Amino acid sequence: MEEDPFEKIQTKALEERVPLSVHIDLTYLCNLRCAHCYVVPRNCPELSASEVKGILEQLAVAGTFYISLSGGEILTREDFFEVASYARQLNFSLRLLTNGILVDEAIVAKIASLHPELVSVSIYSMDPSVHDRITGQVGSLDRTLSAVKLLRDKEIKVKISVVVMTHNIKSYPLVHAFAMGVGAEFQIDARVTLQSDGGQSPLALRIDDQSLYSLLSNPMTYEDESPPDPGDPDAGTFNTMPCGAGHMSCYISPYGDVYPCVQLPLNCGNLRQESFAKIWTTSPQLLDFRSLTVQDLTECSKCSLFEYCRLCVGLNYVERGDLKLPSSEACREAKIMKELSRKRR
DSSP, rough: OOHHHHHHHHHHHHHOOOEEEEEEESSSSSSSTTTTTTOOOOOOOOOOOOHHHHHHHHHHHHHHOEEEESSSSSGTTTHHHHHHHHHHHOOEEEEEEETTTOOOOHHHHHHHHHHHHHHEEEOOOOOHHHHHHHOTTTTTHHHHHHHHHHHHHTTTTTTEEOOOOOTTTTTHHHHHHHHHHTTEEEEEEEEOOOOOOOOGGGGGGGOOHHHHHHHHHHHHGTSSSSSOTSTTTTTTTOOTTOSSBBEEEEETTSSEEEESTTTTTOOOOTTTSSOOHHHHHHHHHHHHHHHHOOOGGHHHHSSGGGGOOOOHHHHHHHHHHHTEEETHHHHHHHHHHHHHHHHHO
């Protein structure tokens, strides 16, 4: 079978160490107070529009193709469209992540003019009492649903994401039905992580084993991707590297800090002090991270659950403070995937 063109691009990006995809959080300011949010803002000035534009110029030179703009809430920045328009002038493929609260017809028209590849919106339940409890704002569901409909009316590609927690464990089937009804993509996940300062309050929202089993056995969990096949002896392996983070993608915080991934708070340098090219090619932290192989993850690579595991070294790091030590949450998922595999055979 001929290799998919996008896979060819990814392979070349990995071989030549090109930052193909970069996620930029423009702000940590948000108009919601979601119960599971991991972001804890620092007392530090966020990047100005001119600073972000300068970073985008550097990324264009570095060969970046995909730019994801997120937050916080991107639309709380008055200069958001100035920044986003500049990203499009530089020919980036643009992905936007928003809660939709501030989206109206005028905003949708501006978003449409950007021709984004995708706009991602989170909906936690079709029941306002559940969704609004999670977001901490009464009326938030109605405004988010309105935003999705306005975006789809303009034929803008939308992805609806659901983080499944104790509060909304019974809600995702109706969110899925809504997504299908408006022609949106659908993504679901149950990984709730520590806060960026180590705070553990979100962990109380993790669903129990029975609920996780139900979720992982539901076909809608894999709406936009094929379900993993743990029966395949190659499943769960990542060749020599755990993932593409730091090799062909990275994350930039609102303060200009560069990390391998939004899920991995391993600071590799600051763009107010050094150029992106210097950080990307010479950062000791990033070079050390890139040297990590699957075989270095001794407990994971030798584990009987490895072929069933959705390995994430970022999750390892935030949970255990060590890239090489396994995440209890990933292990919990892997145990269930193994059981599901046995039942399918």
